Amino acid sequence: MIRLENITKTYELAKQEVTVLNDVSLNIFEGDFVGIMGRSGSGKSTLVNLIGFLDKKFKGTYYFEDKLVEQYTDDDLSKIRNENVGFVFQNFGLIENMTVGQNVELPLLYAGISNQEKTRLVAESLEKVGLADFVGQSVKLLSGGQRQRVAIARAIVNSPKFIIADEPTGALDSKTSVDIMQLFTDLNTTSGVTIILVTHDPNLMAHCNREIRVSDGEVVL
Numbered sequence: 001m002i003r004l005e006n007i008t009k010t011y012e013l014a015k016q017e018v019t020v021l022n023d024v025s026l027n028i029f030e031g032d033f034v035g036i037m038g039r040s041g042s043g044k045s046t047l048v049n050l051i052g053f054l055d056k057k058f059k060g061t062y063y064f065e066d067k068l069v070e071q072y073t074d075d076d077l078s079k080i081r082n083e084n085v086g087f088v089f090q091n092f093g094l095i096e097n098m099t100v101g102q103n104v105e106l107p108l109l110y111a112g113i114s115n116q117e118k119t120r121l122v123a124e125s126l127e128k129v130g131l132a133d134f135v136g137q138s139v140k141l142l143s144g145g146q147r148q149r150v151a152i153a154r155a156i157v158n159s160p161k162f163i164i165a166d167e168p169t170g171a172l173d174s175k176t177s178v179d180i181m182q183l184f185t186d187l188n189t190t191s192g193v194t195i196i197l198v199t200h201d202p203n204l205m206a207h208c209n210r211e212i213r214v215s216d217g218e219v220v221l
């Protein structure tokens with residue numbers, strides 16, 4: 001599904017070119033639960049931002065479903081991102097003055113579907129994360145674990161091809177982290193959702209079927 005070939009990404013810092021990803025090649029297949037491991041600053045977030053179509057300024061080739069990503073305009077990429085990727089971040093990224101249901105509905109706003117269908121999809125998603133009864137509740141009242149469940153419901157509501165979870169348990173206590181990882185595992189095994197997990201915690205690798213290790217901007221085996 002995802003094929004990166006010889007990807008190099010540089011930033012300009014104080015007029016100096018800094019290489020953050022160096023000649024990275026990798027494949028991610030449908031149904032994978034991939035763990036991307038590496039120390040802080042090794043390039044993990046840069047890599048997944050690129051995979052999630054948030055960044056198209058790189059050298060090398062990225063094929064998504066056998067199509068070259070560089071051929072797409074920025075508008076095409078926004079659409080592709082909205083339809084194919086769900087994002088889950090460490091700090092949840094919820095909108096505080098909205099209800100749980102409104103937060104989960106956000107990716108559906110541009111999908112051109114009826115209100116009735118939206119309500120059904122939101123309910124289905126919240127059911128999958130164990131928050132079926134929370135649809136009308138304000139997110140302000142939720143615990144960290146519940147917030148991450150809402151973020152996961154939002155990430156899966158439009159049935160994306162893959163989910164990028166960047167340090168999803170980074171702000172959670174260890175018991176809640178285990179629950180959230182179990183939820184990702186269930187989504188992967190029962191709904192076949194492809195998951196790309198970024199972490200520096202080796203304990204989380206037990207949930208993954210494959211590990212990609214990044215060190216100083218390179219994928220090491």
Ligand SMILES: Nc1ncnc2c1ncn2[C@@H]1O[C@H](COP(=O)(O)OP(=O)(O)OP(=O)(O)O)[C@@H](O)[C@H]1O
Pocket residue numbers: 011012013020038039040041042043044045046047200
């Ligand atoms: N917008 C930017 N401009 C310049 N340098 C950047 C930018 N974004 C990231 N970097 C640099 O790229 C390198 C890789 O950063 P990245 O966030 O991808 O690492 P990471 O492995 O995800 O780290 P962490 O685990 O701490 O989140 C770092 O040295 C960082 O300082």
